[in-house]
Amino acid sequence: METPLSPSPMPLTLQLDPIAVEDIPMEEEYDHLDEALLSPTSKQRYRSGSLQHRCGFGFIKGATVRNKYFRLRDHGLLGYFTQDDHTAxxxxxxxxxxxxxxxxxxxFVVRSVDIAQTATWLKVEDPVTFKAGSPEEMDQWVADIQTKLDLMKRKEDAKSYRKRSMIPAHNADDMxxxxxxDPPYYRAFSHKFLMLxxxxxxxxxxxxxxxxRLTAEMVAVKCARHTPALLEEVSILKQLQHPNIVNLHGVYxxxxxxxIVMDYMxxxxxxDKLIEVQRFPEDDVRHIIALVAHGIQYIHSLNIVHRDIxxxxxxxxxxxxxxxxxGLAKRITDPSGLFQKGCGTPEYAAPExxxxxxxxxxxxxxxxxxxxxxxxxxSFPFTVASAAALQRLERFTEGADIRDMSCLHPSNPIWKSVSPEAQQVVHKLLVVDPDERLSAxxxxxxxxxxxxxHQVGPPGEDDDGLRIQNCIEKGLLELLSRGFEVLKHNQNGKTSHAHRTILRYDVATMSLSWTPASTLHQNPKKHFKVHPRVIFLKDVINVTTGCTTPAFMKVTHHTIKSDHCFSLxxxxRTLDLETETKGQQLxxxxxxxxxxxxxxxxxG
Incomplete structure (x- = not known):
């Protein structure tokens, strides 16, 4: 996870020559970073600050010094004439x-960079040497720039993950x-799952x-390189099965x-939803908190701490x-045990x-x-200045909570928009002393x-059942639109004419089609003219289960399984099909x- 970045409370100067670098006025507090970057709806954190850099005229290097406001981004440093400018x-x-x-x-020096500038007569050249206001400030900037460089390399590595995640079909066979x-054939990843x-x-x-393919349920597949942390996450997920937890289906x-195959949401x-609506009505918040609390209660009953809610x-x-x-969850071997090492996201971390x-x-x-x-x-239950200070934290260390949570005072007019009961819950959850804090x-x-x-009954199971049904409906359409292999029985009942076929559903025409038999003694072209291989679903008068149609009733072969068969x-005419498993038939x-x-x- 990318280390959160924040504005620097001290200026940063850029130096091409140790001499003649003008002092930059110190700012009293944190830089006036856009508050949106410090809000709960922002998934990015950035460092910014004033920089001096020396420019050259033509072939004369270091002829003058310019002052700019720089922002560190994922791809590099952007320099602006003023903090309020929108164009670098x-x-x-x-x-x-x-x-x-x-x-x-x-x-500190940044090497091997590409430099683009609007003024062609003013030149900044690679490598670029920076000067920080203090050793601590230098350490912060080096760490933050290194984080961006590491992120860039990880994204490049992720491209190989993406390519490899595209081709597990015939390789990821180690369940x-x-x-x-599962039946032996479906223990291979490629046979069991269709990747989208x-x-x-x-x-x-x-x-x-x-x-x-065994259930038609749509799933999420996490493709990741083997690491000890990943194995720890999988070992925890294997213990969990709850309607308010993203459950594990399998690992290949x-x-x-x-x-890693998991529930699809x-x-x-x-x-993302918060970005869309900005804030939720209290009834919706109650529903969300109730469901998440049920999930937390469940993992705590197994002595598991999530650590990144x-x-x-x-x-x-x-x-x-x-x-x-x-990924950050840990098991407590002793129910009364405690962890010492901090982790998680600072804005949501407990004071301890x-x-x-x-x-x-x-x-x-x-x-x-x-x-x-x-x-x-x-918004967060603390000031923007507190959020900026949190984002400057490099590690969890012993000391005081730097958050100003005075907004929790009952005199805050913001409380008028929620019920007293909701206010009480917030206060009892945000208690500094964990012994006085509510448990799940x-x-x-x-x-x-x-x-x-009282209004909706015990939450979770019914909602998850509807989710699973929705995932099955979506998954079935994906399977049928791409082609689903079944065994087709012919109406004359001759087992020699039963053949494997690819069944496809066309959404536009609401019809089913299937591929012809590949046997040599038939004439597929003539067969197609007499019996087009398509059925419009509006013409279907019944869907029957088992071997009830003539195509099945004339078959005497002992291997046919009635609970795998159905007919349209x-x-x-009838379309008489046999599936690989009973679940597929259902x-x-x-x-x-x-x-x-x-x-x-x-x-109509």
Whole structure:
């Protein structure tokens, strides 16, 4: 994960020659960075500050000094004439070969950069030497620039992940783990899953959509390189099965790459939704917090601490809400045990983490309190200056919580927009002392959440069932539109004429088509003229299960399985099919009956 960057409280000077570098006035507080970059809806954090740089006229190097306001971005440094300008006059662009080298006490050099500037008569040349206001400031800038360079290299590595994630079809055959007992043929990744488009990426992984051919359920497949942290995450996910947790379906391995199959959540994360709506009505917040609290209660009952609860790690699919990303989660062997090493996202971290003190499961509840405040009011429960200070943190160290949380005072007029019960929950979650903070169980017993339970009943299972059904509907369309292999029986009942065929659904015409037999004794062209290989679903009068049509009833071959068979019946013909597994028969029948109803409604 990229280290959050922040504005520097001290100026930064750029030096091409140690002499004649003018002093830059010191700023009293943090740079006036756009507050939007310090809001809960921002997934990026940037450093910025004033820089002096020496320019040359023509062939004369270092003839003058210019002052600019620079912003560090993923691809390099952007220089502006003033802080309020929107167009950069100077760009120092990083490459895969760029390096940053500290030169204590206060200098550092950035090498192998590309430089673009609007004024051709003023030249800044590679390498560029910077001068910081202090040794500490120099360390911060070197660390932040190095973070950007590392991120650029990781993205380049991710391209290879993306290419490799495209071709597991005939290679990722080593099944490490599966929650189901699959037939031997489907223990290979390529046989069990159809891989679809990319839906996300992390620093070390690519996430793609996929479809389970045994169930038709759409899934998410995380393609990542083998690391000890990944194995720890998988070992935790294997223990979990809950409607408010993103559950693990299976793990497959190819060389040093792992393919981790999990629940698919179609509507993205809570941060994306927050960006869209800015803030949520209290009833919606109650629903979200109740579901997430159920997930937290479940993992805490297994002595697992999540350690990174934030909107980005809460995923949505219609009314289903799930806690995701267990990359930082840890197991507590002793239920009363505590962790010492801090981690997570500073804005959502509990005070004991910022203090560098031991912490346990209650730290997750503080993070949930910050999430609740963010959802209710669209801002963090502390000042913008506090957010900027948090983003300057390089590590969790012992000391005081630097956040100004005076906004929690009852006199704050913002509380008028929510109920007293909601205000009470926020305060009880954001208590500094973890011993006085609500546990997940206590939170679920609070009257504010009891109201949610009274209105809609126990949350989670029904919503997740609807999510699964929706994923099956989406997955079936993906399978049928790309072609689904089945065994087709002919109406004359001769087993020698039964053949494998590819069944396809055309969305535009609402019709099913299938490929012809590949036997040599038939004339496919003549056969097609007499019996076109297509059925319009509006013409289907019945979908029957088992071996009830003439094509099956005339068959005496002992290998036919009636619970794998079904037929689509029209007034003029039947389409008699046999699937590889019973589960495939069930979801094909259910899905086709649903598509038949849609076709009839469309036909009027």
């Amino acid at each position: 006059s100077l760009e120092i662009m990083f490459s895969l070969f760029t390096t940053v080298e500290p030169q204590p006490p206060v200098n 490490v783990f599966s929650v189901t007992e 488009n990319e839906i996300g990426e992390g620093s070390f992984s690519i996430v793609r959509k996929g479809v389970n 391995k190819l060389d040093d790459m792992f393919y 179609a509507n993205g994360d809570l941060c 934030k909107p980005e790690n809460i995923l949505l699919h219609k009314n289903s809400i799930k806690l995701a990303d267990f 983490l910022l203090y560098g003190r031991p912490y346990g499961t209650k730290s997750d509840l503080f993070s949930l309190g910050v999430v609740m405040y963010v959802l209710l009011f669209g 169980t206590e939170l679920l017993e609070h009257p504010w959440l009891k109201k949610e339970m 019946v029209t007034e003029t 979801y094909l029948m259910d899905g086709l009956m649903r598509l038949v109803e849609q076709a009839r409604r469309s036909a």
